[in-house]
Amino acid sequence: MNIILQKSTIKRKSVIQITGSKSESNRLLLLQALYPEFQIENVSNSDDSRLMMNALKSTSEIIDIHHAGTAMRFLTAFFAIQEGREIILTGSDRMKERPIKILVDALQALGAHIEYLENDGYPPLRITGQNLTQSKVSLQANVSSQYISALLLIASKLDNGLELTLEGDITSIPYIKMTLSLLDEIGVKSSFIDNVITIKKNEKKLKAKTLVVESDWSSASYFYSIVALSKEGTEITLSSYKENSLQGDSILADIYVHFGVTTIFSDHSVILKKESHILNPLVLNLQKAPDIAQTIAVTCFALGVSCDLTGLHTLKIKETDRLVALKTEIEKLGGQVTITNNSLQLSEGDTIKKMASIATYNDHRMAMAFAPLALKTELVIENAEVVSKSYPSFWQDLKSIGFKITQ
Ligand SMILES: O=C(O)C1=C[C@@H](OP(=O)(O)O)[C@@H](O)[C@H](O)C1
């Protein structure tokens, strides 16, 4: 479904409740399947978390996780240790192009039985659950942190625990720390010294407790962009957030100061307020927060700010090649973008073409990152339903703050 975003002005003050973090939810759902003694609150209502939940409950021989990267990687590790069970784990056409060899090699080195059913190194996989007795493995850490989190999530259930050596430059490191923090919260201890992570086998029953998922910071990024593009004095309150987040994307609060947005933490909420001037240019390395690159690039374009974003090598293997997608769509709107395999440069400019039709490439973040542009011009967002991968009520929430959206 294509939608038209008419040129809109938003309310001076509004409040939005954002769903739970999909990253925290997908980790906790897997951990709950391994340790049923704890409960989870504020689980994400995203497609990716629903797919994760269903896959963990499924008794079927074929499990299809569509576009959900964390589900694909975390479930590969999970099913590798389900002794006596054989399953086929598959996904969307794009998932079959997203590499998984680094994780499969590491699991095989630990003793797992995993076969490729189509192309070597890519899903779908046939996984035959085993008791894994090896405990030491090294893996390349510069391609996706999800491979590392997948191994850490099952580590305490391995016969001899896990000693994982990370080789090369570690990418998306806050997501690895999130995994270790959530393990710690449920009572599984780990150590992360230099480039070696160690987790012992857990022999005891964990204490029953309830874990509350913080709301999703990547989803908050679109409201940061909206406030940055709004008049001084505009305020949006988002809940439920905390100042000491496990999510690396909470760096948004620092980054958006550049665009005149102040963040106030107050009683489980964040208040985003447009207060001061915008600085030009923006130079930023996003290796620790890859999911907010699209939001930031579009904010810069909308405000005529030039930017030099680096640390973006993982963007090429996400829902789409996000570097190519950003260049193509920003150029449709009149911007000038240069990309390499790991960076994006946007030139300063002050024209935004009207009624451009933005393609979204099955990527939720393409749709959501371009939506704030409706505060500057009229535009079309193609296949707007893609947002449900992480944020199903995105368009309703935009309407509630004043966006004019028609089909
Ligand atoms: O572990 C996670 O929950 C995630 C890790 C990141 O992936 P990479 O480590 O592949 O960059 C991020 O882009 C993704 O949206 C979620």
Ligand SMILES: C=C(OP(=O)(O)O)C(=O)O
């Ligand atoms: C990259 C993303 O998700 P995943 O890798 O889990 O598909 C994302 O949500 O931006």
